[in-house]
Amino acid sequence: AQKITQTQPGMFVQEKEAVTLDCTYDTSDQSYGLFWYKQPSSGEMIFLIYQGSYDEQNATEGRYSLNFQKARKSANLVISASQLGDSAMYFCAMRPYNNNDMRFGAGTRLTVKP
Amino acid sequence: DTEVTQTPKHLVMGMTNKKSLKCEQHMGHRAMYWYKQKAKKPPELMFVYSYEKLSINESVPSRFSPECPNSSLLNLHLHALQPEDSALYLCASSQDPNADTQYFGPGTRLTVL
Numbered sequence: 001a002q003k004i005t006q007t008q009p010g011m012f013v014q015e016k017e018a019v020t021l022d023c024t025y026d027t028s029d030q031s032y033g034l035f036w037y038k039q040p041s042s043g044e045m046i047f048l049i050y051q052g053s054y055d056e057q058n059a060t061e062g063r064y065s066l067n068f069q070k071a072r073k074s075a076n077l078v079i080s081a082s083q084l085g086d087s088a089m090y091f092c093a094m095r096p097y098n099n100n101d102m103r104f105g106a107g108t109r110l111t112v113k114p
Numbered sequence: 115d116t117e118v119t120q121t122p123k124h125l126v127m128g129m130t131n132k133k134s135l136k137c138e139q140h141m142g143h144r145a146m147y148w149y150k151q152k153a154k155k156p157p158e159l160m161f162v163y164s165y166e167k168l169s170i171n172e173s174v175p176s177r178f179s180p181e182c183p184n185s186s187l188l189n190l191h192l193h194a195l196q197p198e199d200s201a202l203y204l205c206a207s208s209q210d211p212n213a214d215t216q217y218f219g220p221g222t223r224l225t226v227l
Binding site: 033035037042043044045046047050091097098099100101102103104105106107 | 145147155156157159162164169170202204206208211212214215216217218219220221223
């Protein structure tokens with residue numbers, strides 16, 4: 001079974017600065033997908049970015065990038081130029097290919113300070 | 115368009131009530147999911163429907179009964195719930211049952227009195 005670890009319960013960042021949210025995972029599967037979701041206080045889980053285990057390039061989506069280090073089994077989320085609206089809970093998740101059982105980490109609460 | 119809708123947004127029910135949560139997507143996705151999320155915890159998978167067939171049931175109590183009437187709709191029927199079942203219930207869908215991105219609805223906040 002896979003395990004996702006997010007070691008930062010809470011993070012603070014100054015507006016307009018960059019921040020890195022950590023995620024490590026443990027799996028015996030060779031093929032899998034890694035995901036980051038944002039959950040504001042309203043509750044909706046918003047998909048941010050995806051990285052496949054065979055992708056050689058790090059994924060990027062606008063201000064979001066994923067620092068994927070397969071050998072270390074880490075998939076850190078980098079948010080550049082933080083905005084006040086980025087304040088939310090962020091979840092890292094992993095799902096093996098050919099298996100629709102997605103598991104989430106405990107989450108990191110990000111607070112952007114003006 | 116990656117919209118998944120859920121109704122109602124909030125639901126308060128007694129332990130003897132019967133209610134249903136509804137989820138709808140019109141993206142042509144072939145897999146739909148129910149998750150339960152307690153406060154300050156990550157979502158936990160409850161049920162997965164793949165091509166309208168139940169494919170995963172994560173040992174959920176029988177007081178929760180899922181139903182997939184067609185590929186666009188997913189229901190969760192609730193009966194004789196307990197106060198500890200109070201949580202945010204999230205619905206999600208994905209194009210492909212395997213490894214594709216899941217898109218979530220806004221959730222239903224359920225309170226059981």
